[in-house]
Amino acid sequence: MRFEPRHSSPHLAPAGNVGRLMFAVVAALVPGTAAAAWFFGPGVLVNMAWCAATALAAEAAVLGLRHRPVRPALADGSALVTALLLGLALPPLVPWWLPVTGTAFAVIVAKHLYGGLGYNPFNPAMAGYALLLVSFPREMVAWLPPGDGGLDLAAVLHYSLAGTLPPGATLDALTQATPLDTLRTQIGLGRPVAEAMASRPDLFARVGGVGWAWINGLFLLGGLWLLWRRIAAWQIPAAMLGTLGLLALGFWLLDPARYAPPLFHLFSGAAMLGAFFIATDPVTASTTPRGRLVYGAGIGALMYVIRTWGGYPDGVAFAVLLMNMAVPTIDHYTRPRVFGEEQGR
């Protein structure tokens, strides 16, 4: 009897697939996303929906143009994850073209112009975010206060599509700076950290910012689940949060009046989202175990530098993009010694 050899060894069914990984990441985002929606209103979800629709459409369109199979690419969920991360990073009340522009740039330029999944050197979500941050700074730093700002889904959708608010409400009255942003401004004005934080109980909680601590805590939870499932590499979040925390601790001990406490750094802004979901994007991160430690530590350090002395209140996007650039070098110098290779070679 004749058979038709098709496969090289191994002959077992494969253990997993890219789609399963990506949808696990989506699942791990759920608790943190729910908290974000709870504190900042339905705008969070509206943004994510805009991003997701744009990403899938852009992915399908580009793959069509490149004559590549569309269905498996959409099914692998990678475009969706990019979209959701970008959506989560946006302020909760923005016009529709902001998420659409950012996501289109992320998928078309940052991902597919470099060859598509697996070939892009820069984290697409963060490339999209950086584009928006430098191009539309006014829209990108105006956050709603914790609590939903009194806007329901209809009002948010209306603003997103038409750009108008309910009568009597103005954008300036509704929005305010984030805790990270506020603290930076106050420190810049020479106010001691403790006093600045105490003067705004609506913004600053005991740990981190109001609401932000919950959001970060739940992203941490989802992230730990990813680590437990071995979907994300533990080295990156560990090194990133460790470095951020240690730097914050060091400067805070040095001068608690001028530097925010470490827990504030760890539980505000996009610290946890960045550590577990953004920096761990395997395509753009270092791929060696030691390299991942270096990569994570680099992001943590750059984040602290940007937050403390840089021009932006949060630094995840730029820190990640800068470290993306360093990945080939990091990988080159952190190759593990192979089995039986002598020490010190």
Next chain:
Amino acid sequence: MTACRTWSFPGGLALDGHKAVSTREPVAAAPVPPLLVLPLQQHIGNPAVPVVEAGQRVARGQVLARADEYVSAPVHAPSSGTVAAIEERPVPHPSGLAAPCIVIETDGEDRPHPDCRPLPDYEALDPSALRNVIREAGIVGLGGAGFPTFIKLNPGPDHAVDTLILNGAECEPWITCDDMLMRERPREIIEGLKIMRHALRARRCLIGVEDNKPEALAALEGALEADERDIIRVCPVPTRYPAGGEKQLILALTGKAVPSQKLPVEVGIVCHNVGTAAAVYRAIHRGEPLVSRLVTVTGPAMERPRNLEVRVGTPVSDLLALAGARTTDITELVMGGPMMGFELASDAVPVIKTTNCILGLDHDPHRQAAPVRPCIRCGECARVCPAKLLPQELYWFARARDMDKVQDFHLFDCIECGCCAYVCPSHIPLVQYYRFAKTQIWAQEKERRKADLARRRHEFRLQRLEREKREKEERQRRKKELLKKARGGDEAAKQAAIQAALERVKARREQQHARARNVEPRTEAQRKALAEAEERRRRLAGDGGESDDDAV
């Protein structure tokens, strides 16, 4: 039970064993088929050279083909009969190509050859003579690679062997032939081990068995005699694929890492398979060369998965029948295990010395549907790699055909265990890329060597021409010197030499004169021809005027 310390090796996988299905019944002997097909190459190294002819009657254990080179192994007749042909036949090889085989029509008598004599007092032999007996018995590594065993029993003058390890890990899923051998014939393994120890002069012996085989461990432990316990220890190792990889097992049992691209003997260790030990026992104590082996016939497509003692050369189809295979259900017929085996194009190929398992896998729609996606650099492959390589980088460079870079990333430390390809979420056939790169590099190496040889030949020729030129000049120079010496020395002698030369010339000329030509009288025909020619000449001169004289 002796306690054994074990070390853990990097990477690896916990896989479903599927071992229990094929260990339910004892090993049975597969009947001798009417036709045995014996490839001349069933081992690593050079093919054996036939010493029989078609039509010749042969007995069981008789040499059919001898090993002409060092790295080779002879082939013996697995049963008595007549050599039907020596011809190309399909052989079990990933390429699916045919190769030269000796075909024997068996006579059903299974008559042993008189030369097959036991050698129970092997301890009287020196290691070199013992190795030769093992070589003549055609024994090769039965764990899968098929490297001639006698070479691995020769540590060479530069190495002392401290530890001899028997590999009974059998870490691949589905395969149980070593398990059954250890359960049913532990004494053969231990006796073989003692012979190997004698050849290697090893200090101590360890038998490594994965701890998912408690029956085998107990059987070996129970078969050890009191005086053997000092030198031989049976050690359970944690079940983790690929614990049976040579370097992995050595690390697990001794804590020593064999240096990259070096042999275990560098750290004073030699490792053999348990089946090989049993084959050595049979060769020495029973005088039987390697003509049969245990084969696991298993898989989801078998009604009756089991282990069989099979004569080398038996067609795979016979084994499938004995295991009740639903052949129409088989989508992949694998020789070897699911992690490292290769697919067979036909069940007509014979079992060879290295065939440990025939695995019939049935249709798996999930696998068929799984498309290959781009590498997302998740690094899962690097995490499971037991050689601590970076499979994702190797893949990248192999795909780009950057053969320098793949070697830079230690391609040749890859043992092709398949862990990386198994865990790859993008379903990239990584091992295939590595095999491709290795083959490319070997081919390049071969080309380079050929070019080197041609270049050396050319250089040698140039050198030879140069040398000949120099020698010629040297000869002329010496002649001139001699001449000069003669001139300076004796004028009279020189004059005499000139005179002598002149004489010689004169004599030669005279001799030529003496042999005058055209002295015979002309014949009638010649005279006539001459006259005609003369006549023509005159006529031409008359017609064309005086100027034509030159033209004649």
